[in-house]
Amino acid sequence: MSNVHYQEKFQDRHNGPDAAQTEEMLKVIGVASLEELIEQTVPAQIRRKAMNLPQPLSEVAYLEKIAQIAERNKIFKSYIGQGYYDVVLPGVIQRNVFENPGWYTQYTPYQAEIAQGRLQALLNFQTVISDFTGLEIANASLLDEATAAAEAMYMLYAARKNKNANVFLVSPNVFPQTLDVLKTRAVPFGIELRIADVAEANLADDVFAVFVQYPAADGTISDYKNLAEAAHAKDITVCVAADLMALALLTPPGEWGADVVVGNSQRFGVPMGFGGPHAAFFATKEAYKRNIPGRIIGVTTDSSGNYALRMALQTREQHIRRDKASSNICTAQALLAIMASFYAVYHGPEGIKNIATRINDLTKLADKAIQALGYEQTNKTYFDTLRFNVGEQAGTLKAEALNNEMNFYYNDGVVGISIDETTTYQDIQTIVKVFAKIKGKTLDELDWESLEKELGSSIPAELIRTSSYLTHPVFNSYHSEHEMLRYIKSLEAKDLSLCHSMIPLGSCTMKLNATTEMVPVTWARFGRLHPFAPVDQVSGYMQLINELNDWLCEITGFAKMSFQPNSGAQGEYTGLMVIRAYHESRGEGHRNVCLIPASAHGTNPASASMAGLKVVVVKTDDKGNIDVEDLKAKAAEHAANLNSLMVTYPSTHGVFEESIIEICNIIHENGGQVYMDGANMNAQVGLTCPGFIGADVCHLNLHKTFCIPHGGGGPGMGPIGVAEHLVPFLPNHAVVNVSSEQGITAVSAAPFGSASILLISHAYIALMGAEGLTEATKTAILNANYIKARLEQHYPVLYAGANGRCAHEMILDCRAFKNVGIEVADIAKRLMDYGFHAPTVSFPVAGTLMIEPTESESKAELDRFCDALIAIRQEIAAVEAGEVDQKNNVLKNAPHTAAVVSADEWDRPYSRQLAAYPLPYLKVNKFWPSVGRVNESQGDRMLICSCPPVEAYA
Structure with missing residues (x-):
C-alpha cells in the first residue's frame, strides 16, 4: 500500500493517550469503548450533530497559510499614538520570556x-x-x-x-x-x-x-x-x-x-x-x-x-x-x-531615561522643522505628541503620508504625530518631507544643524522630574545580555510550569499550548499593527478574526461573537450588559434579578453585581446539581424582574446535569435570559453546545479551551457568543466601528481586545478540525474518568453524573482528614515534593481538591500523578493510625527545599529520603521548590509590595 497520501494528524500530537493507552484506560474505567463512556457521560438529549468546520491542516500547511494571511497586513510607521506605540522588544526578552x-x-x-x-x-x-x-x-x-x-x-x-x-x-x-x-x-x-x-x-x-x-x-x-x-x-x-x-x-x-x-x-x-x-x-x-x-x-x-x-x-x-x-x-x-x-x-534607570529623552528630542526636532515650513503647532508643552492645524490640507497631507507608508492621527483639520522608541532621525526627516511637499518645499531649505542646536525644552520647568527611580540593585545589575539571560533563567528555574509536569487544576484547563500555535504571535506583521490603523492595512487581521468568528459560532451554536472582552470575568460582565441592553430595548429595563447557583464560580456573582444586578442564590442538591424545584420557585417569585440565570455547564462540580434544557426553559418562560459560563467548554466542544442547549449568551475562555497559554496569570481572552436576538447589542467602540448603533459602549480599550493572541485559537481550530476537536473533548472526559477510577478507592469523589461518570473534572473530598489535623492545603504543599502543582484547592467546596487533567496528558503522566496522590493518601493513613505525629510529619512540613534536605542537621521524625524522594521517578526528575511553606498571615500583616532594600535579603 502506497504512503503517498499520508498526512500526520495534529490531533495525535495534541491529545495525550494513543490508541493502545486509550484501550488500557477504558479497561480500568470499565467500559468497552470511548463512545460508550461518552454515552454514559453526556445526556443524549443535548448531543449535537457533527460540526461543519474546514478540513484540518498540517502544521507545515498552517504556517504557510498564516504567513499568507500575515502578508495582507501592511506595516506602516504608526504615529497615531492614543495610548499605543511601536517598541523595541529586546531579543533576550523575546526569546527567553x-x-x-x-x-x-x-x-x-x-x-x-x-x-x-x-x-x-x-x-x-x-x-x-x-x-x-x-x-x-x-x-x-x-x-x-x-x-x-x-x-x-x-x-x-x-x-x-x-x-x-x-x-x-x-x-x-x-x-x-x-x-x-x-x-x-x-x-x-x-x-x-x-x-x-x-x-x-x-x-x-x-x-x-x-x-x-x-x-x-x-x-x-x-x-x-x-x-x-x-x-x-x-x-x-x-x-x-x-x-x-x-x-x-x-x-x-x-x-x-x-x-x-x-x-x-x-x-x-x-x-x-x-x-x-x-x-x-x-x-x-x-x-x-x-x-x-x-x-x-x-x-x-x-x-x-x-x-x-x-x-x-x-x-x-x-x-x-x-x-x-x-x-x-x-x-x-x-x-x-x-x-x-x-x-x-535590562535598561535600568539610565537606559529608560535615555530612551525617553531621545523620544522627546526627536519630537522637538520634528516640531521645529515643521514649524519652520510655516505650519502652526498648537502644543506649547509636550512629551512626544504634536498637533498641527492644517485645515483643508489634511486630506492632501494624509494621502502623501500614506504614500510614504506613515499613519498620522487626523481630526477636523488637525494632524497629530506621536513619536516612539522606534523612531529614527531619518524617520523625522521623512515626516518633515511630507509636510514640506504640501507647501511645495524640500528638506534642503531647512538648516538642520541649527534646528538641532536650538531644541530647548517642551516640558514646563515646574514639571521636570527631579526624583530618582529604579534605584534598587535589581534595576542596576543586569545590563549586559549575558547577565540578563542568567537573571531571567535564574527566576525561571524557581517556577513549575507545563514544561515540568501536568497542572491538574479543575476549572482552569491547563492544556498543551503547541509551538506551531505560538510561532506567528511574534511575527512583525501581527505585532507591529496599531489598533486604530486604517482598515485597508489590517485585512490579514480581519480575515483571521472573521474566520475565527465563523468557526466559534459553529462550535457554540451562536450567531455572532464579540472578541472585545480581555478575560473570562470581563466576558461575563459583557454578556450581562448585553442582556441588560436587550431588556431595555423592549421597555423592560426594570429586570434586575440574576439567579446564580450556590456552586457557581466567584466571578459570576461579582460580575452580576458589577452589572447592577441583584443576586439571588439557587440551591444545589446533594448530588451537586441545581435544585430544579428551588429554581422554579425563585424564577416564578421574581418573574416580573427576572433578568437572567448564570449557569456553568458542565456544572462547577464536574457533572453534565440532565435537567439543563428544562432549566433554560424555566428561565425563558419567566422572561429571563440564560447566561452560560463557558469555563467548562472543554467538555462540550463537538459533543454539545450552548446554543443547542438553550443559552442566549456564553463567554469562552480562549486561554483554557482554545489553547491560549495562562502566562503565569494572564493574558486571557473571554469573547462572548450570542443568539441572533442579542447580536445588535454587542459592544461597539469609540474609534473603530465593530457593532451596530444599538451596541453597548466599549468594555475594553481595543476594538478586538487582545487581538494578537487570537492567532493561537485560530491555529488550534485550523489544525484540529471538527473531528480533532471532538476527539479532544472525548479524551478530556476519558482522562478525567481514568483518574476518577484510579483514585476513588483512596479518596471519596464528591459528585458524579447519573451513570456514575464525571465530565472533564472531578472533586476529591479531603474533609475527613481534618479529624487528624491534615488540611487540604497540606496535601497541596506535599504534592510539590512529588513534582506537581496542586489541583484547585477548596473550590467549589471547602476542604476538597478539584482535578482536571485535560486531553493533552498521556497515560504515563496521569499515572505519575495518581501514584503521587495514592502515596500521599498512605502518608495520611500513617497519621490516622497514630504511627506519626499529627503536627510534625511529612505533610505538615511540606514542601521540602533542597537546602532543608541537604542541611547538616536533620531533626525530623522521618527520613530525608521520604521527604525528597518518596517515589522512584523523583530520583530521575526532581523539581525542587525554592522556598519552604510561606507565611500567609505575616504577608498580609506586613504588606510590602515593592522590592525591599537589599539589606532585607541578607
Missing part, C-alpha cells in the same frame, strides 16, 4: 512555593510602577488602561467620604477609548460622568473624584498641583491616567497629589499587537491597599525564616468575596507585566 514555555505555560501563582520566579518578576513590575508614579502601592497588572481607569472610578466611588456625591468629573482631553469604557462601567452604579474642564470652578459638591490624562490625549502637559489641592480640600479624590515612558521625565503624579494613577506598560517592550495583550498598571496610596483591584505581590518569609513572596490580601478577591467583591477581576496580564519588568531591569 515571550517565546519560552517556561514562562508562558505557568499558572496563576496561588501556590507560592513553586512560583517564586514570576512572583519576583511581578514584584519588580510593582516596584517600577510605584517608582514612576510616585505612589506607595501598585498591583501586579490589570487588563488595559481603559478598564484600569474604570476600576479606579469604582474604587474611589466606593471609598468616597461624601456618600451623596455621584459625579466622576472627566477631562474632555482623555483617550476616547478610555471614556467609552468609563461610560459602560458607570451606568450600573448610577455614577454620572460629567465631561468638562477639570478646573477648580467645576469641583461641585456632587463630585467625588476627578480624572485627567497626563500628558493629555492631545499631547499637552498641564500642572494639576493646585487642582489636586483644591479637590482634596473638598474631599474629592484625583485619578490620573499617565504615560509610563513620559514619567521618566515628568514629575510623578503622586508628588503633585494624585490618589490613583493608572496606565499601560505597553511602551516597556510589549508589541502593539493590534491592541493587545498589554499589562495595565494601577498605583495608589497605602490607605487603599484593601480596596485596590487585582493582584498584589507581597513579601513574607517561609518556614525557615527566609525571604519569600506570595500573592497578598487574597481575601479581597472575587472567588472569596463573590457579590461583595470590589471587582470581578480573575485574570491579570502577568506575562506582559513580566516582560515590561524585565525591560526595566
Whole structure:
C-alpha cells in the first residue's frame, strides 16, 4: 500500500493517550469503548450533530497559510499614538520570556512555593510602577488602561467620604477609548460622568473624584498641583491616567497629589499587537491597599525564616468575596507585566531615561522643522505628541503620508504625530518631507544643524522630574545580555510550569499550548499593527478574526461573537450588559434579578453585581446539581424582574446535569435570559453546545479551551457568543466601528481586545478540525474518568453524573482528614515534593481538591500523578493510625527545599529520603521548590509590595 497520501494528524500530537493507552484506560474505567463512556457521560438529549468546520491542516500547511494571511497586513510607521506605540522588544526578552514555555505555560501563582520566579518578576513590575508614579502601592497588572481607569472610578466611588456625591468629573482631553469604557462601567452604579474642564470652578459638591490624562490625549502637559489641592480640600479624590515612558521625565503624579494613577506598560517592550495583550498598571496610596483591584505581590518569609513572596490580601478577591467583591477581576496580564519588568531591569534607570529623552528630542526636532515650513503647532508643552492645524490640507497631507507608508492621527483639520522608541532621525526627516511637499518645499531649505542646536525644552520647568527611580540593585545589575539571560533563567528555574509536569487544576484547563500555535504571535506583521490603523492595512487581521468568528459560532451554536472582552470575568460582565441592553430595548429595563447557583464560580456573582444586578442564590442538591424545584420557585417569585440565570455547564462540580434544557426553559418562560459560563467548554466542544442547549449568551475562555497559554496569570481572552436576538447589542467602540448603533459602549480599550493572541485559537481550530476537536473533548472526559477510577478507592469523589461518570473534572473530598489535623492545603504543599502543582484547592467546596487533567496528558503522566496522590493518601493513613505525629510529619512540613534536605542537621521524625524522594521517578526528575511553606498571615500583616532594600535579603 502506497504512503503517498499520508498526512500526520495534529490531533495525535495534541491529545495525550494513543490508541493502545486509550484501550488500557477504558479497561480500568470499565467500559468497552470511548463512545460508550461518552454515552454514559453526556445526556443524549443535548448531543449535537457533527460540526461543519474546514478540513484540518498540517502544521507545515498552517504556517504557510498564516504567513499568507500575515502578508495582507501592511506595516506602516504608526504615529497615531492614543495610548499605543511601536517598541523595541529586546531579543533576550523575546526569546527567553515571550517565546519560552517556561514562562508562558505557568499558572496563576496561588501556590507560592513553586512560583517564586514570576512572583519576583511581578514584584519588580510593582516596584517600577510605584517608582514612576510616585505612589506607595501598585498591583501586579490589570487588563488595559481603559478598564484600569474604570476600576479606579469604582474604587474611589466606593471609598468616597461624601456618600451623596455621584459625579466622576472627566477631562474632555482623555483617550476616547478610555471614556467609552468609563461610560459602560458607570451606568450600573448610577455614577454620572460629567465631561468638562477639570478646573477648580467645576469641583461641585456632587463630585467625588476627578480624572485627567497626563500628558493629555492631545499631547499637552498641564500642572494639576493646585487642582489636586483644591479637590482634596473638598474631599474629592484625583485619578490620573499617565504615560509610563513620559514619567521618566515628568514629575510623578503622586508628588503633585494624585490618589490613583493608572496606565499601560505597553511602551516597556510589549508589541502593539493590534491592541493587545498589554499589562495595565494601577498605583495608589497605602490607605487603599484593601480596596485596590487585582493582584498584589507581597513579601513574607517561609518556614525557615527566609525571604519569600506570595500573592497578598487574597481575601479581597472575587472567588472569596463573590457579590461583595470590589471587582470581578480573575485574570491579570502577568506575562506582559513580566516582560515590561524585565525591560526595566535590562535598561535600568539610565537606559529608560535615555530612551525617553531621545523620544522627546526627536519630537522637538520634528516640531521645529515643521514649524519652520510655516505650519502652526498648537502644543506649547509636550512629551512626544504634536498637533498641527492644517485645515483643508489634511486630506492632501494624509494621502502623501500614506504614500510614504506613515499613519498620522487626523481630526477636523488637525494632524497629530506621536513619536516612539522606534523612531529614527531619518524617520523625522521623512515626516518633515511630507509636510514640506504640501507647501511645495524640500528638506534642503531647512538648516538642520541649527534646528538641532536650538531644541530647548517642551516640558514646563515646574514639571521636570527631579526624583530618582529604579534605584534598587535589581534595576542596576543586569545590563549586559549575558547577565540578563542568567537573571531571567535564574527566576525561571524557581517556577513549575507545563514544561515540568501536568497542572491538574479543575476549572482552569491547563492544556498543551503547541509551538506551531505560538510561532506567528511574534511575527512583525501581527505585532507591529496599531489598533486604530486604517482598515485597508489590517485585512490579514480581519480575515483571521472573521474566520475565527465563523468557526466559534459553529462550535457554540451562536450567531455572532464579540472578541472585545480581555478575560473570562470581563466576558461575563459583557454578556450581562448585553442582556441588560436587550431588556431595555423592549421597555423592560426594570429586570434586575440574576439567579446564580450556590456552586457557581466567584466571578459570576461579582460580575452580576458589577452589572447592577441583584443576586439571588439557587440551591444545589446533594448530588451537586441545581435544585430544579428551588429554581422554579425563585424564577416564578421574581418573574416580573427576572433578568437572567448564570449557569456553568458542565456544572462547577464536574457533572453534565440532565435537567439543563428544562432549566433554560424555566428561565425563558419567566422572561429571563440564560447566561452560560463557558469555563467548562472543554467538555462540550463537538459533543454539545450552548446554543443547542438553550443559552442566549456564553463567554469562552480562549486561554483554557482554545489553547491560549495562562502566562503565569494572564493574558486571557473571554469573547462572548450570542443568539441572533442579542447580536445588535454587542459592544461597539469609540474609534473603530465593530457593532451596530444599538451596541453597548466599549468594555475594553481595543476594538478586538487582545487581538494578537487570537492567532493561537485560530491555529488550534485550523489544525484540529471538527473531528480533532471532538476527539479532544472525548479524551478530556476519558482522562478525567481514568483518574476518577484510579483514585476513588483512596479518596471519596464528591459528585458524579447519573451513570456514575464525571465530565472533564472531578472533586476529591479531603474533609475527613481534618479529624487528624491534615488540611487540604497540606496535601497541596506535599504534592510539590512529588513534582506537581496542586489541583484547585477548596473550590467549589471547602476542604476538597478539584482535578482536571485535560486531553493533552498521556497515560504515563496521569499515572505519575495518581501514584503521587495514592502515596500521599498512605502518608495520611500513617497519621490516622497514630504511627506519626499529627503536627510534625511529612505533610505538615511540606514542601521540602533542597537546602532543608541537604542541611547538616536533620531533626525530623522521618527520613530525608521520604521527604525528597518518596517515589522512584523523583530520583530521575526532581523539581525542587525554592522556598519552604510561606507565611500567609505575616504577608498580609506586613504588606510590602515593592522590592525591599537589599539589606532585607541578607
